[in-house]
Amino acid sequence: xxxxxxxxxxxxxxxxxxxxxxxxxxxxxxxxxxxxxxxxxxxxxxxxxxxxxxxxxxxxxxxxxxxxxxxxxxxxxxxxxxxxxxxxxxxxxxxxxxxxxxxxxxxxxxxxxxxxxxxxxxxxxxxxxxxxxxxxxxxxxxxxxxxxxxxxxxxxxxxxxxxxxxxxxxxxxx
Numbered sequence: 001x002x003x004x005x006x007x008x009x010x011x012x013x014x015x016x017x018x019x020x021x022x023x024x025x026x027x028x029x030x031x032x033x034x035x036x037x038x039x040x041x042x043x044x045x046x047x048x049x050x051x052x053x054x055x056x057x058x059x060x061x062x063x064x065x066x067x068x069x070x071x072x073x074x075x076x077x078x079x080x081x082x083x084x085x086x087x088x089x090x091x092x093x094x095x096x097x098x099x100x101x102x103x104x105x106x107x108x109x110x111x112x113x114x115x116x117x118x119x120x121x122x123x124x125x126x127x128x129x130x131x132x133x134x135x136x137x138x139x140x141x142x143x144x145x146x147x148x149x150x151x152x153x154x155x156x157x158x159x160x161x162x163x164x165x166x167x168x169x170x171x172x173x174x
Contacts, residue, residue, distance in 0.1 A: 037061045050081045057111035059102040069097025088165035107155040115147045123147045
């Protein structure tokens with residue numbers, strides 16, 4: 001798992017008191033976060049990666065929230081991003097603790113790009129060498145796009161999941 005954050009200067013250079021200035025800088029810092037998910041993405045890895053603007057999966061990616069499998073609530077903003085996945089897929093993942101692998105992460109919307117493991121090191125090298133504080137997100141996407149593989153957008157079990165998890169009541173689902 002590799003995480004890259006591109007730091008840009010604050011949107012304003014307005015002078016403020018020390019404590020207020022620190023808060024202001026954190027809130028106005030313009031960053032692009034890139035998560036290269038190659039391997040197991042669980043717990044804190046989920047929290048860092050799913051809230052990144054650019055999320056890249058490989059054939060080695062395994063995404064899971066094992067805490068939900070044993071009946072605990074997901075943390076790291078899991079409820080936030082799971083509730084935004086289409087066709088009840090987030091509800092399915094949150095209630096069952098099911099794992100997703102490789103291209104499935106792109107199909108359900110957890111990742112937005114799929115890159116073969118063989119191309120990942122070259123992609124990482126390109127990002128490190130070409131991206132700086134002035135690089136736009138569009139330019140970063142153009143770099144990543146050179147290495148991506150097209151993925152069918154429909155998750156194979158999506159229709160069944162949507163049907164089984166469409167109720168507003170847990171009693172109806174179980």
